[in-house]
Amino acid sequence: MSRSFVKEGDGDLDPLPDLPLSPHPNYVTPRGLAALQSRLRDLQTTLATLKARAERLDKLPEAAAERDIRYFEARLRTAILIDPTTLPLREVAFGLSVTVRAEDGSQTSYEITGEDEADATLHRIAPQSPLARALIGAQVGDEVIWRKPSGPVSLEVIQISHADP
Template sequence: MSRAFVKEGDGTLDPLPDLPQSPHPNYVTPRGLAALQTRLRNLQTSLIALKSRPERLDKLPEAACERDIRYFESRLRSAILIDPATLPLSEVAFGLAITVADDHGQQTTYQITGEDEADARLHRIAPQSPLARALIGAQVGDEVIWRKPSGPVSLEIVQISHSNQ
C-alpha cells in the first residue's frame, strides 16, 4: 500500500460533534437544575479519571465525555429557572402537579417539568408534549383533550398543586 493514502496521526482525536440542543426554551425546576449540575460534575469527574488512565490509546471515551460536558454546560447556560412553589394554583403551569381523571374515573397526577427532567415513568412531562400542551392554562373542573397517537382522550382537571417531589 502506498504511504500517500495513510493518515499519520499524532494520537489526538478530533472532537466529536456536539449533541443536538432543543429549539425550545430550557425551563427547569429547582430539582431539574440541581440534576443538570450534578450530571455535569459527574462528567467532569469522569473526564479526570479517563485522562489519568495509565494506558490512553483509546481516546474515544474522553472525546465522548468532553462532548457530553459541552452539552450539559450549554443546557445550564440556557436554563430558565422557574420555582413552582411561587406560582399560583389557579391554572396549570410549568412545574405544577396536575391531577386528572379520565372517562373511567381513573386519576393520574402529572408534573410539567423541563425536557431534561421529563420521565414518563414518574409522570413528569415536558412542556412541548401533547399532554402538557393540552393541560397548560386549564383550571380545575376544565375538560381537556389529550391527542394521543391511539386517539383523543378526554381528561378532567381534578386538582392543581405544588409538587412535593
C-alpha cells in the same frame, strides 16, 4: 496502495459531534437545575479520572465525556429557572403537578418539568409534549383533549398542586 491516501494521525480523536440541543426555551425547576449541575460535576470528575489513566490508548471514553460536558454546559447556560412554589394554583403551569381523571374514572398525576428532567416513568412531562400542551392553562373542572397517536383522550382536571421537591 499509495501512502498519500493514508491519514497519519497523532493518536488523538477528532471531537465527537455535539449532542443536539432543543430549540425550545430551557425552562428548569430548582430540582432540574440541581440535577443538571450534579450531572456536569459527575462528568467532570469522570473526565479527570479518564485523563489520569496510565494507559490511555482508547480515547473514545474521554471524547464522549467531553461531548457530554459541552452539552450540559450549554443546557446550564440556557437554563431559565422557574420556581413553582411561587406560582398560584389557579391554572396548570410549568413546574406544577396536575391530577386528571380519564373517561374510565382512573386518576393520574403529572408534573410539567424541564426537558432534561422529564421522565415518563415518574409522570414528569416536558412542556412541549402533547399532554402538557393540552394541560397548560387549564383550571380545575376543565376538560382537555389529549391528542395521542392512538386517538384523542378526554381528561378532566381535578387538582392542581405544587409538586414534591
